[in-house]
Amino acid sequence: MTATQPSLRSHSMELLMAYQQNKSVSIRNQLVKLNAGLVRKIAHRVSHQCAEPYEDLEQIGYLGLIRAIERFNPSQGCAFSSFAVPYIRGEMLHFLRDRGSAVKVPRRWQDLQKEGQRVRAELVKDLGRQPMDQEIAEHMGISVHEWREIKMAVRNRLPLSLDATVQQVDSSITLGETLPDVRYQALQRLEEDRQQLQRALNQLEDKTRAAIEFVFFSDLSRKEVAERIGVSPMTVTRRIQRGLEQMVSFLQMQTIQTGS
Known part of the structure; x- marks a missing residue:
């Protein structure tokens, strides 16, 4: 394996x-x-x-x-x-x-759930153990199926406890530990934004992309960039302006496509 x-x-x-x-x-x-x-x-x-x-x-x-x-x-x-x-x-x-x-629990089921708790407590005293669903249902005069439906409906209605234990095969964790970390989510959103920008950059012609990266990421002057990519400083300015416009168009299209 x-x-x-x-x-x-x-x-x-x-x-x-x-x-x-x-x-x-x-x-x-x-x-x-x-x-x-x-x-x-x-x-x-x-x-x-x-x-x-x-x-x-x-x-x-x-x-x-x-x-x-x-x-x-x-x-x-x-x-x-x-x-x-x-x-x-x-x-x-x-x-x-x-x-x-x-989830809306019928009034009758709410009453039966309370009665079931009382019956359970009495049976624990009489039997010296936790009663089975069948035993509780018989004392209440309802079917075991209905009793289980009542329990499930009430559980669905209650909020999940973050301290509740989630049992696994070889370990256990709390439900709170399964929730996404807020800081991690913020970092993840930043990473997603960065990835989107990178995808937009990748759509550009090589020299235009290089001009933008040198100016905004490496903090080089337009003159230095012009020397590196073999064009005039004025051309660098034009490439940057055109490249940014293309990136904005690309990101707007991505937003429309994803519906976000």
Whole structure:
């Protein structure tokens, strides 16, 4: 297994590089399949702290994965998994918040839930152990299916505790630890902006791009830039002006295409 992991990562990176050049649905679908395990892992963690079906969380997670694929720049040297996790997890948590605010527990179920708590406490005293759902349901005169539906509805209504433990196969973490770090998100947004600027620069003719980079990134004078790229200082000024206009047009088009 360990021998195949580097090969899979290499293949994934090759596809990510190919996708950056050609935004084809076929390549994107291959990337989704290759990284499906990451979505399943996060869905598994989150599903243990909510009543939403694992399958629903998994499907929502794929939306985050696709967003990460769209925004990832392979040339930055960042591991795709580290880049993708906040997107996948964020989609799931947004979904849970939206669902939580919309859940309406019927009054009868609220009353039955309170009665169930009382029955549970009595059975613990009588049995000397935690009662099973079947036993609680029988004492309440309802079906075990309805009792489980009541418990699930109430759990869905309650806010998730950030201190709640998410059990995994070999370790446990709190739900708060699965939330995206605010500072990291800010840095990630800055990195995304930088990547967009780099893509805009890459659209320019070589000497125009060099003129902009020398002036704005290396803080060289237009005369120094003119000597380096073999044109007049006036031409450098014209190239910079034209290049910036082209970059603005490119970034505006990207904003329209992404809908952001």
